[in-house]
Amino acid sequence: MIEVTNLGKTYRRGDGTPVAALKAVSFQIDKGEFVTIRGPSGSGKSSMLNIVGCLDRPTSGTYRLNGEELSGYSDKQLSHVRARKIGFVFQSFHLMPRTTALENVEIPMVYGPGRVDRKRALAGLERVGLGGRAHHYGTELSGGEQQRVAIARALINDPPLILADEPTGNLDSAAGAEVMAILRQLHREGRTVVLVTHDDAVAAYAEREILFRDGVLASDRKIAVLLGE
Amino acid sequence: MMAGVMIGICSLTILDSVGESTKRETMKRFKNMLGTFDTVIIRPGSGKTRGMVSLTNVPPTLKFEDAAAIAAELPEVKQVALLQNAFDIDVKYKDKNVSPAIFGVSANWLDLRGDELAEGNIISEEDIGSLARVAILGSDVLPLLFPEGDALGKTIRIGDVPFQVKGVLAQRGAGPGGGSLDNLILIPVTTASKRLFNRDFLTMVIAQLRDPEKSEAAVSKITALLRQRHHIAVSALDDFTMTSPQAVMAQVREMGSALSTILKGIATIAMLIGGAVIMSLMLISVSERRKEIGLRRSVGANRQDILLQFILEAALVSSIGGLVGIALGLGGTNLVARLEHLPPVLSLQALESAAGLSVGLGLLFGIYPAWKAAHVDPVKALGT
Numbered sequence: 032m033i034e035v036t037n038l039g040k041t042y043r044r045g046d047g048t049p050v051a052a053l054k055a056v057s058f059q060i061d062k063g064e065f066v067t068i069r070g071p072s073g074s075g076k077s078s079m080l081n082i083v084g085c086l087d088r089p090t091s092g093t094y095r096l097n098g099e100e101l102s103g104y105s106d107k108q109l110s111h112v113r114a115r116k117i118g119f120v121f122q123s124f125h126l127m128p129r130t131t132a133l134e135n136v137e138i139p140m141v142y143g144p145g146r147v148d149r150k151r152a153l154a155g156l157e158r159v160g161l162g163g164r165a166h167h168y169g170t171e172l173s174g175g176e177q178q179r180v181a182i183a184r185a186l187i188n189d190p191p192l193i194l195a196d197e198p199t200g201n202l203d204s205a206a207g208a209e210v211m212a213i214l215r216q217l218h219r220e221g222r223t224v225v226l227v228t229h230d231d232a233v234a235a236y237a238e239r240e241i242l243f244r245d246g247v248l249a250s251d252r253k254i255a256v257l258l259g260e
Numbered sequence: 261m262m263a264g265v266m267i268g269i270c271s272l273t274i275l276d277s278v279g280e281s282t283k284r285e286t287m288k289r290f291k292n293m294l295g296t297f298d299t300v301i302i303r304p305g306s307g308k309t310r311g312m313v314s315l316t317n318v319p320p321t322l323k324f325e326d327a328a329a330i331a332a333e334l335p336e337v338k339q340v341a342l343l344q345n346a347f348d349i350d351v352k353y354k355d356k357n358v359s360p361a362i363f364g365v366s367a368n369w370l371d372l373r374g375d376e377l378a379e380g381n382i383i384s385e386e387d388i389g390s391l392a393r394v395a396i397l398g399s400d401v402l403p404l405l406f407p408e409g410d411a412l413g414k415t416i417r418i419g420d421v422p423f424q425v426k427g428v429l430a431q432r433g434a435g436p437g438g439g440s441l442d443n444l445i446l447i448p449v450t451t452a453s454k455r456l457f458n459r460d461f462l463t464m465v466i467a468q469l470r471d472p473e474k475s476e477a478a479v480s481k482i483t484a485l486l487r488q489r490h491h492i493a494v495s496a497l498d499d500f501t502m503t504s505p506q507a508v509m510a511q512v513r514e515m516g517s518a519l520s521t522i523l524k525g526i527a528t529i530a531m532l533i534g535g536a537v538i539m540s541l542m543l544i545s546v547s548e549r550r551k552e553i554g555l556r557r558s559v560g561a562n563r564q565d566i567l568l569q570f571i572l573e574a575a576l577v578s579s580i581g582g583l584v585g586i587a588l589g590l591g592g593t594n595l596v597a598r599l600e601h602l603p604p605v606l607s608l609q610a611l612e613s614a615a616g617l618s619v620g621l622g623l624l625f626g627i628y629p630a631w632k633a634a635h636v637d638p639v640k641a642l643g644t
């Protein structure tokens with residue numbers, strides 16, 4: 032499903048000096064895998080995830096998603112892919128201010144394949160156990176609840192690929208475990224889940240671990256699923 | 261950010277409506293004073309005389325014969341109407357006593373002035389020929405002398421001379437200065453000249469032209485004729501003054517359009533300021549909402565979606581501001597109208613342009629901020 036070849040990403044600082052965040056990285060992720068990306072801070076994990084999520088473009092190398100080479104894609108085409116194929120979950124939730132949980136979940140429908148459908152948004156919230164919180168504002172919800180709203184939002188257009196960048200980084204362990212349970216459920220449904228994390232306990236949910244160091248892929252190994260049923 | 265648009269639109273609406281209202285009212289008042297538009301007004305004196313002209317404050321140079329000559333010798337002139345007037349003459353009926361303006365006029369006066377009778381008859385050529393002692397009361401005079409309104413046929417005394425009331429004028433309303441034009445009594449000009457004032461000169465001659473388009477030519481013909489009759493040396497100034505209502509109206513119109521140009525300029529500046537305010541506030545809003553933009557982009561919005569969203573928001577906010585501005589503007593217009601005693605004119609054109617402008621402003625000044633919003637880097641905005 033994901034095919035990254037010799038992929039490089041170089042940022043330019045304000046003063047023009049280049050920062051090589053990713054250097055000739057290659058890997059593949061098959062449909063339905065649950066992969067964690069790990070590595071020290073600044074090793075290029077988020078850069079990688081943003082490129083995989085079509086939110087950013089590589090400066091070299093190729094990225095194929097479902098066999099399609101995306102480097103020639105326009106902003107419109109990439110956005111189209113994001114709207115249908117990708118669900119992002121961020122560390123800091125990014126719920127919109129002065130907006131209810133339900134309205135947050137409805138946002139991707141504006142850009143997705145279907146129409147804005149309140150009932151479907153409500154069903155999405157119920158799925159993450161927040162049917163009763165639909166009309167609460169983000170500020171009225173706990174961190175764990177906010178992240179579950181964000182997951183419902185990421186899922187509303189039914190994307191096959193879930194990209195989560197340290198989704199439990201701002202949560203206590205109980206709330207983190209709830210979020211991980213949902214991600215594992217998504218994996219069981221057949222979705223591909225790519226998870227960036229620092230946390231060993233969180234990483235233990237995955238079947239495979241890709242390790243980055245200084246923008247280079249340091250290791251890529253299958254791991255035993257420690258947290259079974 | 262609505263305030264800028266609001267103020268701009270508000271002032272535009274007020275200025276436009278009040279401007280329109282003032283223009284119409286001024287036109288009406290001038291028309292009231294000057295009568296029909298195919299006429300030229302001739303007065304004795306070099307034009308320095310201020311205020312209401314009467315027999316006591318004009319040079320005795322414009323004679324009956326001059327008026328007759330203008331009518332007889334100039335083919336451009338269809339007819340002339342004569343006026344000999346005075347103030348401060350007591351008019352009595354029984355114990356009632358007033359002192360309106362006394363207008364000695366020719367039979368065609370009412371016709372040329374475009375005035376109408378409320379009741380009775382106009383002064384006839386026979387009245388003129390026989391020096392009849394008949395009078396027509398102005399609508400302000402009627403209730404003062406005849407509270408019951410039963411004036412027709414009654415005998416009043418104008419400066420001790422008895423006159424029979426023959427008619428009553430319809431109300432004319434205010435002149436350009438705002439004063440009433442109805443405080444007067446009309447009598448035959450011959451009667452006035454021979455029986456009341458004992459003067460052989462006039463205070464005004466109104467010459468009706470055959471072709472109002474050629475008023476300039478007529479004015480110069482009349483000038484030539486009068487200068488010849490008055491034996492005025494080539495180097496000397498006229499001893500009379502001519503006013504053509506057309507010229508006056510043209511001047512009024514010109515003033516009106518100059519005024520509205522200035523007002524439009526002010527409104528435009530207000531709108532530009534409003535637009536600049538929209539733009540800077542939109543830019544602030546864009547930088548405050550970078551996270552929202554990043555999030556929308558991450559769930560599938562493309563640049564065009566974001567661009568459109570922000571442009572529409574600017575137009576919406578601007579038109580809400582515009583609506584409030586229009587509402588305030590209408591309120592302001594009515595207030596100004598009441599203070600200035602003008603009829604409130606709701607200028608539809610002003611409303612349309614105000615509504616259009618506010619949407620347009622939002623669109624125009626929203627484009628750059630919206631473009632900025634569309635080019636926010638979602639990765640940086642989300643700070644992942």
Ligand SMILES: Nc1ncnc2c1ncn2[C@@H]1O[C@H](COP(=O)(O)OP(=O)(O)O)[C@@H](O)[C@H]1O
Binds near residue numbers: 050071075076078
């Ligand atoms: N927009 C950017 N401009 C310049 N440098 C950046 C930018 N984003 C990331 N970097 C740099 O690229 C490197 C990798 O960053 P990142 O992918 O965020 O790492 P991680 O997510 O593993 O912490 C870091 O050195 C970081 O400072």
Ligand SMILES: [Mg+2]
Binds near residue numbers: 076077078644
């Ligand atoms: Mg990161």
